[in-house]
Amino acid sequence: MSRTPAHEPNASASAAPRKKGRAVIVGVVAVVVAIAAGFVGFLSQLHETEARPSRSADGIVVLTGGSSRVSDAMELLADGYGQRLLISGVHPASGASDISRSLTDNQSLLSCCVDLDRSAVNTRSNAAETRRWAHERGFKSLIVVTSNYHMPRAIVELSHAMPDIALIPFAVVGDKWREEPWWANGATVRLLLSEYVKYVAAEVRVRLADAGLDFMRETTDSDSLAPRRPATAQAN
Structure with a gap:
């Protein structure tokens, strides 16, 4: 009767690690494909050009953090797209005078129709403070102003925080986005990858x-001992 030499591994035993290795490779490839497909889907949501909102709303909210977001929101307010504007995420050390210096054409609007939120520190708290502001004023629709790359995550957070309020996106497209393809700039690629992970x-x-x-x-609003009303630009 023939025997397998002691120095030769059993065929079935050696096949098991190979199958496990192939399964790991297939799993890694599947994850990479899923991530790539998700990133492509994320990119498909980003506007490459600015377009005026399809309709007006009760209010306008702008999430600070990107160039020209606030000035674009002020233009929408001046054009009658909303009754009031909330600037959410204003630095605690910034006052209305700092904003007014950069918006010299809209001083009257700053005095009458702009509220400043200094509590929000990220997109989720932007959503919480916007919900509070909108509910206090009885608004049922809002135009959301933020950068195009930030808009998908902003809408996720805002719609979750206030499902009862209609959201109308206005995506701000930065100069770098207009001047060259996103894949041609390393900083833009890193920004988009980071934003995709956060999204x-x-x-x-x-x-x-x-x-x-x-x-x-x-x-939530009910967790607070007293409602916090965002400061008006005039009062600061």
């Missing part, structure tokens, strides 16, 4: 919250 994280958190698994609960 996916926001989507996952919101879906888990909708399923009753909110591990990072945001303070």
